[in-house]
Amino acid sequence: MKKLVIFDLDGTLVNSLEDLAQAVNFGLQSMGYDIHDVERYRYFVGNGAMKLCERALLEDKRSQENIDALYKLFAEHYAVHFCDKTVLYSGISELLCDLKHRGIMIAIASNKPHGDCLRIVSRLIDDGIVDIVSGGDNGFEKKPAPDIVFDIMQRLAVLPEDTLFVGDSDVDIHTAKNASVESVGCLWGFRTERELTAAGADYIAKHPSDILKYI
Numbered sequence: 001m002k003k004l005v006i007f008d009l010d011g012t013l014v015n016s017l018e019d020l021a022q023a024v025n026f027g028l029q030s031m032g033y034d035i036h037d038v039e040r041y042r043y044f045v046g047n048g049a050m051k052l053c054e055r056a057l058l059e060d061k062r063s064q065e066n067i068d069a070l071y072k073l074f075a076e077h078y079a080v081h082f083c084d085k086t087v088l089y090s091g092i093s094e095l096l097c098d099l100k101h102r103g104i105m106i107a108i109a110s111n112k113p114h115g116d117c118l119r120i121v122s123r124l125i126d127d128g129i130v131d132i133v134s135g136g137d138n139g140f141e142k143k144p145a146p147d148i149v150f151d152i153m154q155r156l157a158v159l160p161e162d163t164l165f166v167g168d169s170d171v172d173i174h175t176a177k178n179a180s181v182e183s184v185g186c187l188w189g190f191r192t193e194r195e196l197t198a199a200g201a202d203y204i205a206k207h208p209s210d211i212l213k214y215i
Contacts, residue, residue, distance in 0.1 A: 002215040004158040005099055006149060006181075008167035009110040009117055010045055011189030014124060016086040017041055023081060024056045027073030033061065042190040046171045047143075048111040048136045049074065075113075082116055083123050089188050091208035096129050104215060105156055109148045111136035111171070131156060144171050146179035153179075164215060166205070173199035184211055 010016045018038055025035035036044075036056060044055040053070040054062055099106055106129060110117050114135025121133050132152050134140075140147035153163055165176035168189025173196060176183035184203045185196030193204060203214045 001102075002104060002164045003162040004105045004107065004153065004156055005164045005166060005211070005215065006107045006109050006152055007165075008143075008169070008172045009108050009112055009120065011168035011191070012166055012172070012186055013088060013092050013108070014086050014120060015089055016082075016120070017045070017190060018085045019078065019081055019083065020045060020052065022084070023074045023078035024053060024070070026077045027053070027070045028056060030073050031066070031070060033057070045190060046111065046169045049113055049116075051111075078116065082119055086120060086124070088124050089208065093125075095208040095211060096125065098209075098212060099215070100129055102215075105131045105158065107132040107134070107152045107156070109134050109143065109152060109165075109175070111142045114138050144174035144178055146175060149175060149179035149181065164211075166211060168196075170195050170199035173201045176202075182214070184214055186211075 007013050021038040021041040028035050044052050050071055053074055054067050057066055057070060096106060108117060108130055112135055114137055117133050117135040121130055132155060134148050134152060136142050140151060160180045163181040164184060165172065165181050166184045166186060168186050169191045173183045173185055177200060182202045184205050185201035186205045187193055196204060205211050
């Protein structure tokens with residue numbers, strides 16, 4: 001049995017797509033640029049907030065000055081509206097409680113800014129459920145670099161073979177591979193089964209409860 005399950009946050013534990021989209025669109029509109037449909041943001045997210053802002057800009061507008069300006073507007077809006085429509089996916093609360101009941105440690109490894117991760121976890125997940133929350137500006141290279149996973153395993157004294165990584169994108173699957181841990185690609189998130197399979201996911205979960213089969 002696994003001793004630790006590490007989850008991605010956005011698209012894995014929480015559906016945050018609309019709040020992320022609205023925050024970036026607020027910034028784009030403030031800068032006089034066209035906004036995007038919410039669905040387009042499924043492929044903008046995954047590599048951190050700065051990369052999200054870069055992808056949302058038209059290619060000929062992606063100067064560092066514009067990226068920084070959009071990020072500032074996004075961050076200010078998102079700090080207030082981070083949980084307007086963000087919710088746990090159906091079945092996640094039950095899964096986390098089941099894992100905790102079995103004595104399995106739970107961690108979150110996200111490219112999202114650490115403060116935003118903490119605010120969402122505090123708002124949506126009961127105290128004492130998650131052992132470690134680690135965001136993308138915590139001093140580590142962003143996923144798919146394995147540093148954030150190595151740090152979590154070291155802090156919890158768990159070996160790679162006793163760890164399972166769960167995420168919704170190829171970034172997450174590559175992170176797991178780079179850290180030499182088994183991975184689960186979840187189909188309720190932002191990306192497709194084709195992407196997760198192509199990235200080499202060890203397992204595919206159609207519902208959060210499926211993860212219990214792989215621990």
